[in-house]
Structure formats: structure tokens, C-alpha cells
Amino acid sequence: MINPLRGMKDLTFEESRRYIHIIDTAVAIAKRYGYSYIETPILEETALFKRSVGNSSDIVNKEMYQFEDKGGYDVCMRPEGTAGVARAFISDKLDRQPIKQKFYYHGPMFRYERPQKGRLREFHQFGCESFGEESVYEDFTIIAMISQIFDALGIGYDLQINSLGCSECMPPYKQNLVSFLADIKGDLCEDCNRRLDTNPIRVLDCKNKSCRLLLSNAPKLINNLCNECDSDFKKLTLLLDHANIRYTIDTNLVRGLDYYNKTAFEFISNEIGSQSAIAGGGRYDRLVEFLDGKPTPAVGFAIGIERIMELVKMPKTLPEGIYLGAMQEEAVELLLSLAVRKRLKTKVTVEYHARSFKSHMKNADKAEAKYVALIGEDELKNGTIWIKDIENREEKTIPVENF
Numbered sequence: 001m002i003n004p005l006r007g008m009k010d011l012t013f014e015e016s017r018r019y020i021h022i023i024d025t026a027v028a029i030a031k032r033y034g035y036s037y038i039e040t041p042i043l044e045e046t047a048l049f050k051r052s053v054g055n056s057s058d059i060v061n062k063e064m065y066q067f068e069d070k071g072g073y074d075v076c077m078r079p080e081g082t083a084g085v086a087r088a089f090i091s092d093k094l095d096r097q098p099i100k101q102k103f104y105y106h107g108p109m110f111r112y113e114r115p116q117k118g119r120l121r122e123f124h125q126f127g128c129e130s131f132g133e134e135s136v137y138e139d140f141t142i143i144a145m146i147s148q149i150f151d152a153l154g155i156g157y158d159l160q161i162n163s164l165g166c167s168e169c170m171p172p173y174k175q176n177l178v179s180f181l182a183d184i185k186g187d188l189c190e191d192c193n194r195r196l197d198t199n200p201i202r203v204l205d206c207k208n209k210s211c212r213l214l215l216s217n218a219p220k221l222i223n224n225l226c227n228e229c230d231s232d233f234k235k236l237t238l239l240l241d242h243a244n245i246r247y248t249i250d251t252n253l254v255r256g257l258d259y260y261n262k263t264a265f266e267f268i269s270n271e272i273g274s275q276s277a278i279a280g281g282g283r284y285d286r287l288v289e290f291l292d293g294k295p296t297p298a299v300g301f302a303i304g305i306e307r308i309m310e311l312v313k314m315p316k317t318l319p320e321g322i323y324l325g326a327m328q329e330e331a332v333e334l335l336l337s338l339a340v341r342k343r344l345k346t347k348v349t350v351e352y353h354a355r356s357f358k359s360h361m362k363n364a365d366k367a368e369a370k371y372v373a374l375i376g377e378d379e380l381k382n383g384t385i386w387i388k389d390i391e392n393r394e395e396k397t398i399p400v401e402n403f
Ligand SMILES: [Zn+2]
Pocket: 165, 166, 167, 168, 169, 170, 225, 226, 227, 228, 229, 230
């Protein structure tokens, strides 16, 4: 017997129903916000992720599904969605067009890490990327969209926001932070010490309790923003206030790559174990340029589907469509051709084998059908069909051609 690979799984029945409901809901809302679907390859050149996700990140260091293909190319299964969409934006020369471009995507992502509950090697994300708009109005709009998606799915969340500044205010802050960290270096954990050299901003992100305590006195970028970043961030908080979207400011919410700037946000759920991010995103105005495209401001986010599958409140399924059954074999042929016609408009279940009234009614119930329609001996002789509205219990016999 062949089983799925470690950390990978099949989605069936209830799980796949949840999955599709999440995607359908998110897609419907993204379309209302003017996003169009983009599909990019799962396999990309490894160099794309090394450059965009960052060589010093855990993803690139340890978790990439990377291999040499038969042609000797260094390739990688995408660990996240933004890099591929930004690459497509550039290779399809969309960065040369003057209009704004907004894309949504969804599909599998791959990270080679130790599988544990809620953490698979193949997992799924829904995400959006908006290119060409530098105004903080777009940051607000994208956050509003995510909150509507979670509201529509019946999922509670805490929104945390921060500003990562810009090329003017981030570097002097970073220097400040590095000299603060140098003093407490000996008391910080191993991870922090490694990050201090490769990516000092990410030290703020450490989940270690004793580190967090030490870092609570660290200088805060939010108090050291340049005028433009400061006024943008204030504008964002005002817009969220006006839209009644609750948030907290988390000064330790960081990204640590140079092309991320200004708005950063995370949606956190308290319902799955310890605080867990169910969506994250922000502004990345320099990524397109970083990947050799024309400088293009951009903002985006991704939602982790597996993380919210348990949380989503599924709508009640209503009875739908018709169940067709025959009391004798000779009528099945007629039912099959009727079914083809009926399926132009509605869901139809045809029972091939059962012949008793009782089992037909039971099967119709199982099929969650709204109507049951049967052809018995009399109906076959008279060219009619018997129909019952299961909920109203109304029944009638009509000519087959009117069915
Ligand atoms: Zn700034």
C-alpha cells in the first residue's frame, strides 16, 4: 500500500468541504475589491526564493523543498506565494504598464520541516498582492478586506499592526537597536545571538520569555519614524478606528527584510493553542525593484488555510436538487436521459439499483435532495413521473415531458 508522504495529506469529505468554503468565501470578497486570479508555477528557480524570502530566513536556511531537476537546474517548490507573484509581475512585464494590478491566488505551498499538529509540509494559502499603489489608503483597504473574509467565515481574531519605517528612518533605528542589543547580548538566547549578526531587527521577534523581558526596554521604531512614515501610520490607525476595526499596536511585529517597509500586520487567533497567526502581510515597496523590475509600490497578505479550517463556522447545508429512482429496471434508462436534461439546471442524484419505495425515500434523505421523483409500473405505462417535495410533503404526478 502506498501512503501519502510524511507531512502531506489528502483532503476529503468534511475537510474538503471546509477548504472549498474558505476559498470560495475569500475569492468572492477579493473579487469585490477588484482582485483577479493569478496562477503561478509551483516550481521556481531556487534563486527566486533565496533573493525574495531572504538567505538568512529559516525558510531558506532549513525548510526549502529544493532539488536539482533532470536538466541540472536548482529548483524549489514554492514555500510561499508572494515571490512567485512578484516574479510573474516582472516577467510578464506588468511592471511596465501604468495601471494598478491586483491579484489573488490560492494553492499549495511546501516547507520541509518537522511535521507537527497544524504544521504540514504541504499546506495551503490564500493571498492577495496589490501592485502600483503607494498610498496608505490601500493598506487600510487590504486590512478591511481580510477582516471581512474572517467575519464571513465566522472566525474571531485580534489584529496587530506596526510600522517598519522606510529607508530614511529604519537604518538609524537599526543602529540604535544594535547598540542596545550589544549591551544585553550575553543574556539573549542562541537564536537572538545568531540574528544579531544576520538580521538584528528579527531579534525583536524572539518568542523566548526571558528575551522578551529584556527586549521590552529596547528602543521602538514606532517612536522614531520619519514624518512621512509617522503620518501614514497615524492615518492607518484613524481609518481603522472609523471603520470599527479593532487593533493593537505590536512594536515587536517585524519582518526583517529590507524590501518590507511601513505597514506590517498580523491577524492572530486565540482559539488554536497559543497565539497563532492566521494571516499576515504588509507593504513591500522595494521587492519588485529587488527582483530587477521597475520600482513598484506593493502591499499584500496571505491566509493560512489549514490554520483556519478548524475555526470556520460552516453554513448549514440546505436540501437541494432532485433524487431520481425507479421501481423497476426498465425505467432506469428513461431516468438517465431525464437526469441529463435536469442537470442543466440543478443537482440530480440517480439511483441505479434500489427498487423499493422505502429505500428510495431513505436514499433521497441521504442525498440531501429537495425533491424525490420516482417512476413505477403505472408511471412507466402512462408516461408520467411521481414527484414529492420532501420538506412540504406535497406530491403530484405529471407527464414526463413536463418534468
Ligand atoms: Zn520613514
